[in-house]
Amino acid sequence: MSSSLITTLPTCALKCFITAINNSTCSLTDTECACGNAALAQQATVCIRSGVCTVREQLAAKNITSASCGIEPATTYAYIPITLTFIALAAVTGGVRLLSRLAFGLKLWWDDWMSFLALAACIGYTATMVACKSKGFGMDIWAVSFDEIPFLLRVNYVMNVLYVFTRMLIRISIVLFYMRIFQFDSAKRVMRIAMAVAIIVSMPAIFGSMFLCTPISYYWMRWDGGAEGHCVDSRSYIWSIWLILIVSDLFIMGAPLPFVVRLQLSWRRKLLISIMFCTGLVVVAITGYKLKHIEEFIGKTNPTYDVVPMAVWAAVELDLGVICACMPSMPVLFYGMRERVKGTKRSSLVTPKYPGSGSASRYAMISGNKSSDKGLQSLSSLNGQQPHFEPENGQIALVTVVQQARETYVKEDDIPLDDRNTDFVRPRRTNFESRAWS
Template sequence: MRSAPPEVVATWPKPNYIDPQSQGPDLIVAGLFTLMVALICLGLRLYIRLGVMRKTEMDDWVMVVATIFSAAATLSIVLGFAQYGWRHHVWDLTLEQLIAGRKASFVTQFLFIPATMLTKISILLSYLRLAPQNSLFRRLSLTAPWIIALATAAFWIVLFTECRPLTSYWNLGHAARDCIDETPVLFSYAIATVIFDFFVWALPLPTIYRINLPLSQRLALIALFSVGLCVVAAAAVRIHYLDIVVRQTYDVTWEGTHLWMWVAVEANLGIICGCVPWLKALVKSWRKRGDSSVTGSHGDTLGHARPDGMKTISSKGAFRMESLPGAQGTTGAREKGKYIDLESSYTPSEP
């Protein structure tokens, strides 16, 4: 926590412990709303994986754990705002409130760091469904999680070692308090997060653009995966408010409200973006079921030509795939002579 020098403290107004000025509910609204959307997106993803496809893989359960950490971090932020003085000016807080707020800050960072790490790892693992064997895309998707995990672990260790003893992090009045300047650490982690988020977003784009699909479909896929830019933007906004809190003001609780709001938004947006591809699969599943019920009620058979050279046959509600002359394969898209199973990667097969 940035401590104000005596000459700055002397300019502060008289403390108001009874009815202090408060920030509006923006933090609570943004944090809980993005958390709710993240939980809905994860629930729909699990519905597709468990209820429709009837199979899960490691990236699904990594995302579940990431969501648990993200939800806990969001609730910790809301609690810090509502109960521990994050919505008030620093001069209107008692020492006890400042200590409680620092404890909430430590807990939030403890939860936020693994939440964002696991989200990125889950997304990278999901790329393995798209990456051809022995491709650079696949090698990077396998290597990047280890780099992100090691870098994140380093920042996590620093969180526990920047103050000696650890309780000095929140015991602001402790006579023997010994803490390093946390500004370089906070900025290093924030910048690394932006870099990692941008890498995760950009990694699949060259492969998607080169696959053998109509340009409109390739652009649609790129747009689908580009929702990850929202996370990059949120991380960049967080750096802006971090700079204000640690370098431009001593009223860290009042100005920190916006910083904590973007911490919650960033963590939850990562979950949302990691689950968005499955929402497309859910729409396709519902559409297939609707088409199946229509054709089944008439008892006839309809043939639909597909852009990838396949033909969908529906008869009495049942679907099967038949290759047409000139088709490249079952459901794959070709890149450099190898098939990327784009369709089945994020689209459920009929149960």
């Protein structure tokens, strides 16, 4: 053991090292032997952590001995490209959602604002993680300066609160989108329940994260044992809250399914719904994964390093949630752009091509029924009317056939891209129409 090491080590740690060296085959002056002797290091560590040294003295001893033996602190900076990739994807989908509204002069509705607010929170979450790298986030705590440790723990506190708040915004945005799609009474009741679940379940998680410790500052000041206060049992709190959140997520995901399966949608939109649903399942799976491995992170003594995996999974979960919430807006923008590239003009789209097809008549009566030989033969009078995008009023006009009683109707199903109401057709023996994506 070198003379500089003897003079810089805390007294309590020095006594432990001397005892460990005397119980080994190494001499006090043989630094190489002491550094390579795992049993010696283990004995000294147990002695130092037995309570003879304060937390600050333990970290100082670890720092000094590691530097003397040429041991580099463990770092985990792989989270940076991962989090930047997912936040970039979330930003792109959020930008597409905003562009799909602004490009066609459409009004932003509450679900849009909630998703944009959630995206801003996700950006702040990721930016905080990346910026804190220079402070020691992702590095062994013994290599972090004492002044930076409470700062990083305070940042971790803010990120925990921001996480539960952001996930609530994402759920609210998705439910609001459901409410904009399903305008009939039975669906409205279910969506109101889903909204209540999203808010009521999230509020205890938010306030629980905020007041986990009393006083609040004890959360980031307790690391060295010098502050006074108390915290609730983290293990019980996390298990109870996260289990409730997972169950509520499954309910919110499943709430629209009984109505979605009865919608008259093209295979493209069915594919989009499937992708959205799968993305939602991935988000729930990530939450479950974190819950499964929570025991690995509770009670760790190296928080500046050990907290990184959980923070990364939280960031990915939030980003995927924003992507899921913004997915429905993507086909709207691309469809509108395609129509504009084709040079489609509103005047040519809305000019009546058959009697009764003008703005004064929304429905055209077709005699006969769908299964007869003559059924729908008068559809030829539509003169090739095709689904088209009307950029001036922000709607996609689709011509769909609805079987109702003994008569068949051709309905222009206006798919609003804003918050305007649309009457729903509830045929007696067939599926019903829905407002589509915005």
